[in-house]
Amino acid sequence: MTTTRTTLLAALLSATAMTSAAYAADPIKIGVVTPLSGTYAGIGQQVKWGLELATKEVNAKGGIMGRPIELIYEDEEANPAVAVQKAEKLFEVSKVDFLTGTVNSGSTLAVGQVAERAKKLIATTVSFADSITGDKCSPNVFRVNAKAGQQSTALAAWLAKEKPKAKVFFLGPDYLMGRSTVAAFKEAAEKVGSVSLGEVFAPLGSKDYSQYFGQIRAAQPQVLYTSVAGNDTVRLFAQMEEFGLLKNLTLLGASGTVTSQNIGAIGKAANGFTTGVGYSTEINNPANKAFVAAFKAATKADPDLYGTDSYGLIYAYKAAVEKAKSTDTDKVRDAFRGLTWSTPQGDKTIRAGDHQAMQTMYVVQVTDGNFKITSSVSGPDAIGPDTCTRF
Amino acid sequence: MVDALTRSMRASHVLVAILVSVSLVIAAVGVAFDDTFYLRLATEALIFAGLALSVDILLGYTGLLSLGQALYFGLGAYLSALVLMVVPSFWAAIGATALASALAGLIGGFIVNRVRGVYFALITFGMAQVAAKIVYNTRALGASDGLIGVPVIDINLGIVTVSSASPAGFFLLVLAMIVILYAFAAYLLDTPFGRLLIALRANEARIPFLGYRTMTPRLAAYVLAAMIAGLSGALYPMLRGFVSPELMFFETSGNAVITVVTGGAGILVGALYGSALLTLLKSVIGSYTVHHLIVIGVLFMGAVIFLPKGMMGSIRPAIERMLARREPK
Known part of the structure; x- marks a missing residue:
């Protein structure tokens, strides 16, 4: 047993030595x-x-x-x-x-x-x-x-054009990335004149989002921004549809909120969902x-x-x-x-x-289960200020 | 006349002496070939050996399965990183970690030692997960990104100064540190206190009949293990220059348990050999196949089935016999 292991080890070590040898080309x-x-x-x-x-x-x-x-x-x-x-x-x-x-x-x-x-x-x-x-x-x-900032800037620019002075509500997953994406979009949206109505954070992997719906309905937002992802998006959108919350509401989100992996499970509730991304096959x-x-x-x-x-x-x-x-x-x-x-x-x-x-950043919208590019924001407009001070 | 337990511990010392000699040869070869990667990999193996050592004190001696030892390792790593970023002093980092991990071990020990068996394992697991999630979400600690920018430090040892960036120098320093931790643990476990721990593992209900309290030695073992894990963790940011919440995740705790079981539980030295083997295997196999976890898993199963006492646990009796023969009759 020990001998076999030693031989194996020796073989692996010599293989490492071979790969590091110089190539002619x-x-x-x-x-x-x-x-x-x-x-x-x-x-x-x-x-x-x-x-x-x-x-x-x-x-x-x-x-x-x-x-x-x-x-x-x-x-x-x-x-x-x-x-x-x-x-x-x-x-x-x-x-x-x-x-x-x-x-x-x-x-x-x-x-x-x-x-x-x-x-x-x-x-x-x-x-x-x-x-x-x-x-x-x-x-x-x-x-x-x-970077994240470029995605939110592109989306905020689109929002300012489509719905000037929009009233926005935020719903994010309760962990650092969720909170920071919401904070980044909130800042970008307020800069272009949107009004923030409120924000809630649901635990990651929540089964029931209806407890937040009363608060959302009472705030009467025109736009809901969310940064939940994966199966959380499936449950959130399905429950919002059941409760009739999707009527007259524009859904915006992070680029990972609706992806090719969960779009099938969300079904038609995903229609109209808009996000800012750096690439689309379209x-x-x-x-x-x-x-x-x-x-x-x-x-x-x-x-x-x-x-x-x-x-x-x-x-x-x-x-x-x-x-x-x-x-x-x-x-x-x-x-x-x-x-x-x-x-x-x-x-x-x-x-x-x-x-x-x-x-160039692209704003894509879900239409009949496919992502369609609706507009774009040029590179210099989306990048934001240079905050690096080390060099 | 030496009793069997002391002789066993001496057999472990012999195995550690062999490991140290091999390490010195490796360091010499590394310096001769101007190697960086393998020396630093070996240093990392030693650091995780310290974590495994702390698991062995609990698992192998006291019979307590800790699935959350990464909590103290991570605490040591984060505290050391924070101290080094303010005062780039090795001794300040080590001192702060020793104090903090003893304190945390005392608090954690009072919580987990209220229960036994599988509940102990679950609570240690739970506490580590809670701590990991708190760190993962605390912006001041770098949250999910971790902390980078831990400076390279010069470690003043009185007669000689070692830079944490020097592969061979820092390797030898970590080797010394781990051997000291081993020696300290081995000394304590060979005293009546250590015998009490072994008795605890065998039959806790009978200890009070012998006139001992069970809470005190259990708690002491837990604090000792926490300090060893914390001090090992304190060396990590010196080697890698950063810390991340992954160091506190279950993967780290679980790996330490696998290391101990593969190397041999209840003999201390098994943790050191186990860590050297697993770290090397992971690094080498990982470069050839993405299925490296299968290899580690099969190795672990093989060790459990064919070498239930672990690698060193199977070798040590031979050394014990050899030592017994050399003893004066």
């Missing part, structure tokens, strides 16, 4: 620390698909400055303590040039610190906590996806159409926000390295600052002051 290595198992495995899958599609395309056209891209994956289990260990392994043992893939904001922040100490760069394509490019910004961290431009077709052909699934942002990142890194003519950290960082590159979502630009990508 000298590829550019990109580490991907992403959840491949557990709750967030679905997001990790999209990240992987997006990165792989872009890598295949870039490598087919000669790679970056003649060097092919090689992706090296590690499972972070959506746990920052695992993510830092895996990131360190990629930086120190696999000697990756660049790293991406982290999903939850805690992992992105912690891995960003590892990158600072290893003097390497990372980018997130998923995490949306404002702090990553705000008060906890790092010179070694970039974000190519839209975006009508040739680049997006080609991307959706290629993505479907490769994976037999539709790309979502995460897959698309991850796809775009490879092209951003390519553009930055080609501009810097090097993979050196300082040179690539300078090249990233102010970089504009094209993605299926249109052109994106990385703001030099906080490393946040500016992009």
